[in-house]
Amino acid sequence: MSTKSQLTQQLGVVAGFDDPQVDLEQYRTPPGLASYLVHSADLRGDIDDRVVIDLGCGTGMLALAATLRGPERVVGLDIDRGALRTARENKRRIASTTEVSWVQADATRAPLCPPDETTVIMNPPFGAQDGNEHADRAFLETTASIADVSYSIHNAGSGEFVEAFAADNGGEITHAYGAEFTLPKQFDHQQEDSRVIDVELFRIEWR
Numbered sequence: 001m002s003t004k005s006q007l008t009q010q011l012g013v014v015a016g017f018d019d020p021q022v023d024l025e026q027y028r029t030p031p032g033l034a035s036y037l038v039h040s041a042d043l044r045g046d047i048d049d050r051v052v053i054d055l056g057c058g059t060g061m062l063a064l065a066a067t068l069r070g071p072e073r074v075v076g077l078d079i080d081r082g083a084l085r086t087a088r089e090n091k092r093r094i095a096s097t098t099e100v101s102w103v104q105a106d107a108t109r110a111p112l113c114p115p116d117e118t119t120v121i122m123n124p125p126f127g128a129q130d131g132n133e134h135a136d137r138a139f140l141e142t143t144a145s146i147a148d149v150s151y152s153i154h155n156a157g158s159g160e161f162v163e164a165f166a167a168d169n170g171g172e173i174t175h176a177y178g179a180e181f182t183l184p185k186q187f188d189h190q191q192e193d194s195r196v197i198d199v200e201l202f203r204i205e206w207r
């Protein structure tokens, strides 16, 4: 298994969105955060020989990180065709030999029926900026219906909401981590060149 920092380095070639859509919250997950999530999942046996699904895969950062470990297969799903084009191109850049199925679909009505041993990894839209708080709820609903374990990134302060959602939907948070997410300036409404926000990562087991 490569180290976390080797994985971060490999992910450094993953390009950002060509034409980011603000309403879809198209921010590339930073390589360091993606490798943190996937490396932690791999250490817990949640990647090897499993189906791994990245909901809202965007540039493919998380899905591609998973391909660099030992999954049975990887699915990257996004609603935006342009993002999937970028993800395919990024797959060529990292030169991974693991097959990825890129699926254009709404993650809140995902046409997926994976096997029992499925890991969802995701950095869903937070909905915090446009007042659509907990836009991540619909992504969690899909996750609860297709995964037995998931790793997801949420904005800081989501712990109570995620815990209550999991409890109501047959899930349990087994691990919670704090992390930082550097947002580059890519939209007009952003004033600074880049901004660091606090996020939370959760590992959830679903029954």
Ligand SMILES: C[S@@+](CC[C@H](N)C(=O)[O-])C[C@H]1O[C@@H](n2cnc3c(N)ncnc32)[C@H](O)[C@@H]1O
Residues within 6 Å of the ligand: 024, 025, 026, 027, 028, 029, 030, 055, 056, 057, 058, 059, 060, 061, 062, 077, 078, 079, 080, 083, 105, 106, 107, 108, 122, 123, 124, 125
């Ligand atoms: C924060 S970005 C995820 C970034 C991705 N992990 C990456 O590193 O590029 C959120 C992603 O969710 C996608 N998205 C938003 N709403 C969606 C929906 N209803 N169904 C599927 N994808 C959606 C966006 O197009 C965007 O790529």
